[in-house]
Amino acid sequence: MTVSNRDDPAVVQAAAALAKRFEEQLPELTGSIQQLLISEIPELRGQAQLLQLLHDHIAGSVETFSTVVRNDIAIQNVTSPTAALEYARRLAQRGVSVAALMRSYRLGHRALLAGVADEIRTAGLEPGLALGIEERITAISFDYIDQVVEQAVAAYQDERDRWLEHQNSLRTSSLHQLLSDEDVGADADVLEAAIRYPLKHVHLALVMWYDKSDSESGIALMESFIRRAAESLGAQQSWLFLPLDQTTGWAWIALPPGVAPDAVSRLQVFVDSATAAPAVAIGNPLPGVDGFRRSHRQAQDAYTVATTPGSGARRVISAGDPGVALAALLGKNVAAAAEWVAEVLGPLSEATDSDNRLRETLRVFLRSGSSYTAAADELHLHYNSVKYRVQRAVERRGRPVEKDRSDVEVALILCHWFGSAVLS
Template identity: 55%
Template sequence: MAENSHADVAIVAKAAAMIASRLDSKLNQTTRAIQTLLVGEISELRGDAQLLQLLEDTVATNVDTFFAAIRYNIPVSHVEPPTAALEYARRLAQREVSANALVRAYRLGHRAALDVVLAEIRAAGLDPKLGLDVYEQMEAVSFEYIDRISQLVVETYQDERERWVENRNSLRALRVREILSGADVDVDAMTTAIRYPLRRIHLSAIVWCPDSGNLMALGQMERFVEDLAGSIGAQNDSLFIAVDQVTGWAWIPVPPDSISTAVARIRRFAQAAADGLYLAVGDPLPGVAGFRRSHDQAQDARAVAIAPGATVRRVTAASDPELAMAALLVGNLTAARIWVGEVLGPLASTTDSDRRLRETLRVFLRTGSSYKAAAEQLHLHVNSVKYRVRRALERRGRTIAGDRLDVEVALLLCGWYGTAVLG
């Protein structure tokens, strides 16, 4: 009897490992499904593109670790928490997302993962008794794994939250957020509280570092902002607020004689810098209203810059041509991709040839359908422009006489979002 029992355990373990191996080939699909569920169910997890990417990595590494524990019969007590999972807990703590949201994410993700396991067991066509035994084993391992990992990530969250609150310039950040909320403020008293001249002209900036492992990022970003201010001759200190470990908000008081050139000078300085930081900036605007509006513009610029598939740019400015329109659709790129495909047809492909045709057609339309002006801007011969425009329309499959505006907007979105809106 003992030998039979031992044999049964081995058979179940082998079948469970087979199911885990089958599921491993579907890791990306499973990860996307769970991430979509979590973002749909828990509003606090709907952060920017960087935070969503970190959530995706967290889901992927947790699921992969669970499958590996099954495949290789690794005791859960020997499993180390995924690095991405710990970093995601820290980032939520820094952004003041509740611990309840984090714990709920693990509960919902656990349920979704078990649904995937059950579906795969059914698809594998196992004997019903064996299938039930396999599910019970995988369920038991998954509960033990989630119990262990969720405790560790919550501990990490709590430690980071305490550290972040202690080390952050809490009062200054609180006052800045109060200004941004739109509440009435005593300008002079608030100027003293945040140590920044609110009656001046402000250029807002958002600085971020794509490398979450850079522990020196915040100090590096603050120094970078100071250098930006120096590049336009700012006479007063700039204002820098940490948002999380890799993101900062900043405001630079712009001298009156630098208003018209401030963005261009900051762009040149930032693009020449060798520190690997990325920058989004608003327009120079006056007073408290300008402090708020320039920040909103910088937020829009960053949202476009970090959208999945977007063309990589070191500096993105609210004043960049057509950015404001592109920002209106950043929250719904799936619908934008479908619409772009309908408007441009085969021209909305990812080939280099179609990219060149789209760019030529975009410049041609923007210059008032002037072959000569487009040729000058693109540094091409007029006949080359004519050829490319004709080929672009052939690729599209119809003229633009009836929907020119749609075509221009679709080309604009392709220029800003790249593969995110291309078929």
């Protein structure tokens, strides 16, 4: 039998069956396309939240395309998946070019067609039927891409226009100039006037984020939160907020005299009690322009630790928390850190509840100067329980800690902050 007409019933049926296999292979296909886009388009490399949205966008787009092929849906009735449109909006908010967005669709389209060709070759179909399937799916895919790209670009442009209107361009550009490593010198007073924030104070920097945003309310919620947080520290009018997108923002609080020593602990208490509070990463209170920058970098480092996949959900994290600065420094390559942790801790690095208890007890014990009493007080355990767990942890590791104690302490810090991301 020789079939070349892409609308022949046999071709339609076979193409639908092939599209069904794409749905069955959705996790693998999504992962490979995401990796391709990230490696080919540097602008798409970003924080974990944006990468997750890219993953959801790809998965939704592939699944929608498969549905179109399987059910012979008219292209004019197709709409982009919600995640795809939201991803376009987030790129607009972050200032990623529309060219990068369009290129991602072209590369994804190419990868999908390559997958179609592989499936057809693997199936060993009669040449005429194989050609008909390839022609049908290729034609539908081009029509589909043409339809959804137009919708994505429209969403991007609408959001970009709205976002530019939302931001005060002078204030934003002045803030970015201030955050650069350049010596602002005599421009400090000009920048202070432009951003409408006092730079000669002691500054407490924050990164705020929501894991999910059900509407455009994220920005309003973050702005409301930072206003109330500043008021709780006695800085009613001395705060600055810069939204990055609907779920993430930067903020600074200019602390009144005498507040700095306990500002972080007071803010942590406020986060725990505040309604609709975002998750918060906090820098250390530091003075002047250099302190404004340094506290911000510390908050970003703490944010990186808190949002590393596998690290566990935390509502508040501070750069001053024991081990956070070290974890941020060593966690820039989590895969390599995980390998090193496994080498140092051996079986103690396994991701079990029992090993987690042993690791945490050993971490506190070593940090307490190998004092069973101090560790027991901190962990709210009996002295003998701490002693037993420490012994079990050493046995589980398979060798004593005296010779490489510093390595063990660092490995335990990484386990504490990064969780399953560095566990076996």
